[in-house]
Amino acid sequence: MSEQSMTKGVVFDIQKYSMHDGPGVRTLVFLKGCPLRCKWCSNPESISTAYQVMCLADQCVSCGRCIDVCPSGVHKMAAVSNGPPLHQVDRTATCIGCGVCARSCPAKALRIAGKEMTVDEVVSVIMEDQFFYLTSGGGVTIGGGEPTFQPAFAGAILRQARLNGVHTAMETCGQSTWEVYRDLVPYTDLFLYDLKHIDPDRHKANTGVSNERILDNLARLLELGANVVVRIPLIAGVNDDIDALSGALSWLEKTAKKASNLKGVEVLPYHRLGESKYQQLDEVYPMGATTGHTDDQLKEIEKILLQFNLPTRIVRHG
Ligand code: SF4
Numbered sequence: 001m002s003e004q005s006m007t008k009g010v011v012f013d014i015q016k017y018s019m020h021d022g023p024g025v026r027t028l029v030f031l032k033g034c035p036l037r038c039k040w041c042s043n044p045e046s047i048s049t050a051y052q053v054m055c056l057a058d059q060c061v062s063c064g065r066c067i068d069v070c071p072s073g074v075h076k077m078a079a080v081s082n083g084p085p086l087h088q089v090d091r092t093a094t095c096i097g098c099g100v101c102a103r104s105c106p107a108k109a110l111r112i113a114g115k116e117m118t119v120d121e122v123v124s125v126i127m128e129d130q131f132f133y134l135t136s137g138g139g140v141t142i143g144g145g146e147p148t149f150q151p152a153f154a155g156a157i158l159r160q161a162r163l164n165g166v167h168t169a170m171e172t173c174g175q176s177t178w179e180v181y182r183d184l185v186p187y188t189d190l191f192l193y194d195l196k197h198i199d200p201d202r203h204k205a206n207t208g209v210s211n212e213r214i215l216d217n218l219a220r221l222l223e224l225g226a227n228v229v230v231r232i233p234l235i236a237g238v239n240d241d242i243d244a245l246s247g248a249l250s251w252l253e254k255t256a257k258k259a260s261n262l263k264g265v266e267v268l269p270y271h272r273l274g275e276s277k278y279q280q281l282d283e284v285y286p287m288g289a290t291t292g293h294t295d296d297q298l299k300e301i302e303k304i305l306l307q308f309n310l311p312t313r314i315v316r317h318g
């Protein structure tokens with residue numbers, strides 16, 4: 001067994017039979033850790049590299065078994081005057097990701113976000129669906145979090161999958177060094193590359209980092225001939241105004257020029273699907289009451305997209 005195949009990383013989910021995030025039927029591998037703090041993030045359990053307990057409070061029956069089995073003192077009970085004690089997670093205690101509490105919970109109320117896996121283990125799961133990739137033109141998409149936050153692990157998974165004849169894609173926010181992207185190009189058939197805001201200050205205000213490095217890496221990937229689909233998450237009050245959209249599309253039009261390797265520009269309307277995960281982590285949903293766009297609003301956005309000589313489309317839900 002090679003040293004690379006034994007490289008370990010932290011995965012928080014593997015989803016099979018996805019029809020999104022690349023062509024054909026895909027296995028999605030989600031890695032933990034992200035350098036951005038996007039307010040609309042639908043995977044809050046992906047941001048930290050630490051193991052995190054997620055609890056479905058409605059399902060808990062207050063049996064206390066998790067307290068008995070946890071070696072790290074993560075679980076506790078709070079007395080309630082007029083009812084059974086309330087299960088709580090001590091977020092200051094360090095979960096070691098053993099998973100014993102989740103396995104012991106009779107109500108299946110607990111999930112541990114984060115599991116250490118080797119490259120070999122991840123690739124074995126990917127290869128279980130080789131038949132579907134062959135018949136659909138699908139493959140594996142590695143995302144997160146931000147996969148370049150664990151560059152050696154992500155690169156080794158892509159490399160091994162590619163050597164096994166699997167189509168490889170990576171979802172990325174673009175916030176890593178150029179050297180990391182350059183080294184991934186030979187093993188990545190498609191980059192799904194986020195462009196959240198063209199204005200550096202507004203990018204920083206909404207994600208925690210400026211966009212210079214992100215734009216620079218995107219321009220270099222296009223110049224190098226990597227296949228790229230640019231994805232713009234459409235967030236009301238953040239980047240859905242004409243200046244923000246036109247600015248991003250103008251930059252892309254100019255940067256990509258005649259690049260046939262720019263395979264698409266997808267606008268992804270905001271949804272609130274990740275909201276319940278914040279509750280499971282005892283966190284406040286940062287988007288407040290922000291709603292998605294109506295069909296009429298999306299039609300207006302579509303008119304802006306059509307003004308540019310780019311392969312744009314809005315990816316509507318459902
Ligand atoms: S995974 Fe292990 S360390 Fe973490 S909370 Fe559960 S029992 Fe405790």
Ligand code: SF4
Binds near residue numbers: 063064104
């Ligand atoms: S083991 Fe499950 S049901 Fe029992 S207190 Fe813990 S979270 Fe609640």
